[in-house]
Every structure is written in structure tokens, then in C-alpha cells.
Amino acid sequence: MGMNIKTISTTKARANMSEIVERVKNRGEVFVFGRRNNPEAVLVKFPDVYSSRFSDITNINAYSGSFDFLKNEPDLYAVSDLKKKYA
Numbered sequence: 001m002g003m004n005i006k007t008i009s010t011t012k013a014r015a016n017m018s019e020i021v022e023r024v025k026n027r028g029e030v031f032v033f034g035r036r037n038n039p040e041a042v043l044v045k046f047p048d049v050y051s052s053r054f055s056d057i058t059n060i061n062a063y064s065g066s067f068d069f070l071k072n073e074p075d076l077y078a079v080s081d082l083k084k085k086y087a
Contacts, residue, residue, distance in 0.1 A: 008032075010035055047060060
């Protein structure tokens with residue numbers, strides 16, 4: 001299963017921002033914006049759940065679904081491999 005990431009130019013993004021935001025919000029799509037085939041920014045859904053105990057980036061990584069594509073990947077490590085619990 002491949003990732004559902006759309007790469008578009010910044011010019012096209014500006015012209016279609018409302019539609020792009022709706023697709024991210026309602027369908028969970030992820031968009032990469034760039035120029036001349038160079039990725040510059042990523043738009044992912046803001047998390048439905050947000051914990052003030054964690055930083056913004058941790059909240060986004062944990063709760064936005066931006067890493068959902070990994071759920072079908074094999075586990076490389078077991079919980080017993082962790083030395084410290086972070087979350």
C-alpha cells in the first residue's frame with residue numbers, strides 16, 4: 001500500500017488552497033508543496049486530539065494520522081527494546 005501524498009507546485013496550491021484544505025480536513029490526504037520538483041512544505045490534517053503535555057510537533061505526529069501509512073509495516077522493534085518511555 002503506497003502513501004496517499006499529493007505533490008503540487010506552490011502556484012497551483014495558491015490557486016486551489018480552499019479545495020486542498022478541504023481534502024486534507026475531510027479525507028486525510030497529505031499534500032507536499034514545492035517548486036521545480038523540490039519539496040518545500042507539507043500540509044497534514046491538524047489533530048482532533050491535542051495534549052498540552054506534548055509539543056506541537058509531537059501532537060501532530062501522534063494524533064494527525066500523518067503516520068497511518070505505517071500501520072501495515074512490519075514491527076522492527078518490540079516494546080522491550082525501548083530504554084525509556086516517552087509517551
